[in-house]
Amino acid sequence: MTRRAERPPRVLVTGFEPFAGDDVNPSWEICRALPEAIGHARVHTLRVPVAFRDAIEVVAAEIDRLDPLVVLCLGLAGGRPALSVERVAINVDDARIADNAGARPVDEPVAAGGPAAYFATVPVKSMVAAMREAEAPAVLSNTAGTFVCNHLLYGVLHFLAASGRPTRAGFIHVPWLESQALSRPGEPAMALATMVRGVEAAIAAALEGGPDLAASEGALD
Ligand code: PCA
Numbered sequence: 001m002t003r004r005a006e007r008p009p010r011v012l013v014t015g016f017e018p019f020a021g022d023d024v025n026p027s028w029e030i031c032r033a034l035p036e037a038i039g040h041a042r043v044h045t046l047r048v049p050v051a052f053r054d055a056i057e058v059v060a061a062e063i064d065r066l067d068p069l070v071v072l073c074l075g076l077a078g079g080r081p082a083l084s085v086e087r088v089a090i091n092v093d094d095a096r097i098a099d100n101a102g103a104r105p106v107d108e109p110v111a112a113g114g115p116a117a118y119f120a121t122v123p124v125k126s127m128v129a130a131m132r133e134a135e136a137p138a139v140l141s142n143t144a145g146t147f148v149c150n151h152l153l154y155g156v157l158h159f160l161a162a163s164g165r166p167t168r169a170g171f172i173h174v175p176w177l178e179s180q181a182l183s184r185p186g187e188p189a190m191a192l193a194t195m196v197r198g199v200e201a202a203i204a205a206a207l208e209g210g211p212d213l214a215a216s217e218g219a220l221d
Contacts, residue, residue, distance in 0.1 A: 055148055091154060093109070
């Protein structure tokens with residue numbers, strides 16, 4: 001009798017194309033710098049358009065193709081000083097600027113009739129702790145904003161809930177790259193190597209599974 005070799009688990013990591021006039025997006029630069037494997041999992045990366053609807057469609061199609069254990073989406077949050085693991089996605093699009101396809105929805109639901117919010121299904125506090133352990137400044141964030149990043153996290157969680165897949169999904173917002181901060185004096189930035197180290201540690205923690213760490217990361221504001 002021949003035994004079929006166990007297929008290694010997969011992790012899908014997505015990054016966004018540049019937007020808002022920038023020529024680089026650190027979220028995709030991180031994807032490009034990740035190793036081919038983290039622990040036992042093979043790493044697959046995907047570059048996602050900064051476009052409402054399309055962003056969800058391309059990631060959902062890749063989830064269907066790969067059947068990953070974990071999906072981790074990355075996006076830029078210029079002005080934040082640390083890697084921010086998002087706890088929640090809300091069912092609203094409220095765009096301050098147009099997306100790369102020219103769409104600028106105001107107070108539209110991501111999914112009509114969907115729940116008001118979804119919690120990320122990765123262990124967010126374990127991920128924050130793992131990133132700090134790897135000496136990458138990290139925080140837990142309670143808002144992913146109301147632009148394409150929140151839209152994508154909500155859409156992926158909504159898609160996974162409907163599909164019944166056990167895939168866990170989460171989102172990390174990242175700061176400006178140091179090169180981007182040169183033209184933005186006083187703005188916080190982080191070296192690409194630090195971001196990559198932190199994201200690798202977060203992925204390893206997300207792949208471990210198990211219950212989340214019961215440590216307070218609460219905020220008063
Ligand atoms: N950041 C934007 C969308 C793409 C990106 O990298 C956001 O935070 O919504």
